[in-house]
Amino acid sequence: MGTTASAALVRIPAVEEGRRPRVLIVGGGFAGLHASLALAKLPVDITVIDRRNHHTFQPLLYQVALAVLSPADIATPIRSILRGYKNAEVLMDEVISFDRDQRRVTMKSGVEMEYDYLVLATGSTHSYFGNDAWAESAPGLKTIEDATEIRRRVLLAFELAERQMLETGSHPPLNFVIIGGGPTGVELAGAISDIAKLYMRHDFRHIDPAKARVLILEGGPRILAAYPEDLSQKAVQQLADLGVEVHTGAKVTDVKPGYVTVSGNRLDAVVTIWAAGVQASPLGALLGVETDRRGCVMVNDTLNPAGYPEIFICGDLAHFEQDGKQVPGVAQPAMQMGDHVAVMVNQDLKHHPRKPFRYFDKGDMATIGRLAAVANIKWPFKAHWSGFPAWMTWLTIHIYFLIGFRNRITVFFDWAWTYFTFTHGARLITGSQVLPGWAEQQGVLVAPDETPLDTASPGFRDHYRETASSLEKS
Numbered sequence: 085m086g087t088t089a090s091a092a093l094v095r096i097p098a099v100e101e102g103r104r105p106r107v108l109i110v111g112g113g114f115a116g117l118h119a120s121l122a123l124a125k126l127p128v129d130i131t132v133i134d135r136r137n138h139h140t141f142q143p144l145l146y147q148v149a150l151a152v153l154s155p156a157d158i159a160t161p162i163r164s165i166l167r168g169y170k171n172a173e174v175l176m177d178e179v180i181s182f183d184r185d186q187r188r189v190t191m192k193s194g195v196e197m198e199y200d201y202l203v204l205a206t207g208s209t210h211s212y213f214g215n216d217a218w219a220e221s222a223p224g225l226k227t228i229e230d231a232t233e234i235r236r237r238v239l240l241a242f243e244l245a246e247r248q249m250l251e252t253g254s255h256p257p258l259n260f261v262i263i264g265g266g267p268t269g270v271e272l273a274g275a276i277s278d279i280a281k282l283y284m285r286h287d288f289r290h291i292d293p294a295k296a297r298v299l300i301l302e303g304g305p306r307i308l309a310a311y312p313e314d315l316s317q318k319a320v321q322q323l324a325d326l327g328v329e330v331h332t333g334a335k336v337t338d339v340k341p342g343y344v345t346v347s348g349n350r351l352d353a354v355v356t357i358w359a360a361g362v363q364a365s366p367l368g369a370l371l372g373v374e375t376d377r378r379g380c381v382m383v384n385d386t387l388n389p390a391g392y393p394e395i396f397i398c399g400d401l402a403h404f405e406q407d408g409k410q411v412p413g414v415a416q417p418a419m420q421m422g423d424h425v426a427v428m429v430n431q432d433l434k435h436h437p438r439k440p441f442r443y444f445d446k447g448d449m450a451t452i453g454r455l456a457a458v459a460n461i462k463w464p465f466k467a468h469w470s471g472f473p474a475w476m477t478w479l480t481i482h483i484y485f486l487i488g489f490r491n492r493i494t495v496f497f498d499w500a501w502t503y504f505t506f507t508h509g510a511r512l513i514t515g516s517q518v519l520p521g522w523a524e525q526q527g528v529l530v531a532p533d534e535t536p537l538d539t540a541s542p543g544f545r546d547h548y549r550e551t552a553s554s555l556e557k558s
Contacts, residue, residue: 094393094432098200104129104171105200107429108189110179110367112139112162114415115205115399117487118422124169126430131197133189135178137161140228141486143415144495146268148231150275151239151511155228157494160487182371184392201394203425204381206365208400208413211378213361218339221520222358225268232514234357238276239511240519241354242284242293248528249290256525258296261344261353263336264360265302266309267450270319272357273300274453277326282454298327301334301346303360308458310412311448315458318470322456336360342521352525362413364401371395376403380413385440386428387421396425404441411443415485420444449478 098105105128109116112134120132141158148155166172178192188198210224223233238260245255260276262269280296287293300307300323307330308316320330331346338345343352364379373389374382380403381389387396387404399418404411411417420443428438449459459474461467469477479499486492522528 093435093437096200096432105429105433106198107131107201107203108133108197108199109203109205110134110189111203111205111207111365111399111401112136113142113205113207113399113418115207115418115422116203117162117165118419119203119205119396119398119425120166120172120422121169122423122426123429124166124172126426126433128171128201128429128433130169130172131175132162132166132172133175133177133179133191133197134162135176136227137163137174137176138228139165139487141482141491142226143482144486145225145228145231146271146275148228148510149225149234149238149272150279151235152275153495153498154510155232157491157498158486159228160491165487179367180370184372184395187394199394201396201429203396203398203422204367204371204401205398205418205422206367206401208362208364208378209366210358211361211363212358215339218358221341222263222339222344222356224358225272234272234355235510236513236515237355237519238279239513240517241522242280242288242291242296243513244519244522245291245354246288252527254527255291256354256527257352258291258293259351259353260296260298261351261356262298262300263339263344263356263358265300265304265307265330265332266359267448269300269302269357269359270307270323271451272359273298273328274323274326274451274456277323277328278453281327297329299329299331299351301336301344302330302332303335305332307332308450311450311458311460312468315460315468315470319450319452319458322452322458322470326453326456340521340524342524354519354522354525356521362400368397368401386438387425387441396428398422398425404443406443414448416446417443449474449481451475451478 096105107123107128107130109120109132112132117139120130123130138159138161144158147153148158163174179189180192181190188196190196209226212218223230225231241258245258248255262273277298280293284293306316308319323330334346336344336346339356343350344356368375368379368381381397381401382403383389383397387402389395398421400413424441431438445462447460447462449457451457455472455475457474457478459469459477483492483496486495
């Protein structure tokens with residue numbers, strides 16, 4: 085659990101030596117970006133280090149995954165965001181080790197950098213609860229790459245079903261299985277249902293996309309467990325209206341290409357998506373300080389690991405407790421933590437005691453589908469909204485917080501166009517045309533370059549040999 089910080093002054097060697105403090109910020113997510121923008125206004129020198137060159141607006145990743153938006157609509161180069169600040173630089177690299185005593189980090193490229201302050205904000209990644217082999221069959225959603233892979237699989241399932249129907253007169257059931265009933269799982273399920281029933285209804289000639297099944301498998305007693313129970317129930321009702329099946333108490337014991345095992349029973353799935361668990365970035369463990377069971381770094385009231393006031397941990401990587409409860413790893417606290425780091429550094433520069441961090445919870449919201457959402461509003465008033473009012477609130481807030489004028493305008497018009505025309509402009513399949521698990525579906529015939537002939541079905545072998553024989557004769 086978190087510890088209480090001392091109000092004592094923090095000595096800054098750089099200031100005493102008459103030079104500007106060097107601040108290294110590792111991670112360009114919400115926490116890292118907010119810390120960068122706020123610190124850039126202070127007399128310090130900043131280096132932002134990230135494996136990728138862009139900041140991703142993660143709450144809208146599922147819209148990229150389901151072909152509503154393009155990746156560029158929700159991602160902006162970090163350099164572009166910080167180009168107006170002469171004291172800020174960006175390094176595309178990856179931190180692999182720390183020397184806390186010497187205040188030095190080592191990058192994957194071999195470069196070493198010293199710091200006066202270190203801000204770690206590297207977020208979280210997927211947790212398969214010790215079953216990492218499941219990742220191949222059930223991708224999660226954390227990055228642009230994850231989103232485009234999910235988009236590829238979902239759209240490819242419909243394309244392969246159309247081809248199968250044309251060639252054989254039948255196709256396997258289009259079951260889309262989402263493991264996990266948190267906000268990400270709910271948003272993905274609603275979006276898949278929307279594109280199947282609304283946006284692709286006139287696109288295919290041999291299949292009916294509306295007959296696709298979308299299932300949420302939640303191991304707990306209800307979905308959206310972090311939300312009030314009445315909003316959880318309203319979410320279930322709105323999902324039911326969209327045709328999404330919600331199964332609670334569903335314990336997934338295995339995930340394989342083409343199916344999942346739930347309570348000992350096999351459930352076929354043309355696409356399986358993981359939304360059941362997260363764990364902290366591995367950098368928390370590399371730092372060599374106390375962490376919790378998910379790898380989050382235990383921090384005090386000024387966001388420092390015990391004994392290291394020059395190191396700040398922000399966002400999903402921080403285990404920070406307030407009023408006896410851990411602050412959730414979502415965008416709101418991450419942004420506030422990033423902003424507060426600059427406040428505390430400024431207090432150090434002025435030789436003032438640091439002000440402890442306190443999270444101001446404005447509420448939570450999750451979109452479920454077209455015109456459907458739930459919102460637990462805590463500021464500027466308290467309310468539980470669902471349906472269209474919650475969806476409009478969600479829409480307004482997410483457009484407002486998007487980085488960049490272009491992104492806001494683009495996303496607004498993309499959504500407006502989609503709403504009125506029921507079309508999508510981002511339904512592109514890129515990369516491999518092989519869908520993991522498709523060959524394992526009943527009745528599927530695949531091309532010989534996709535499945536070895538000796539493992540194909542007898543009917544496919546006969547058909548292939550007949551075709552090959554006729555080609556040779558011609």
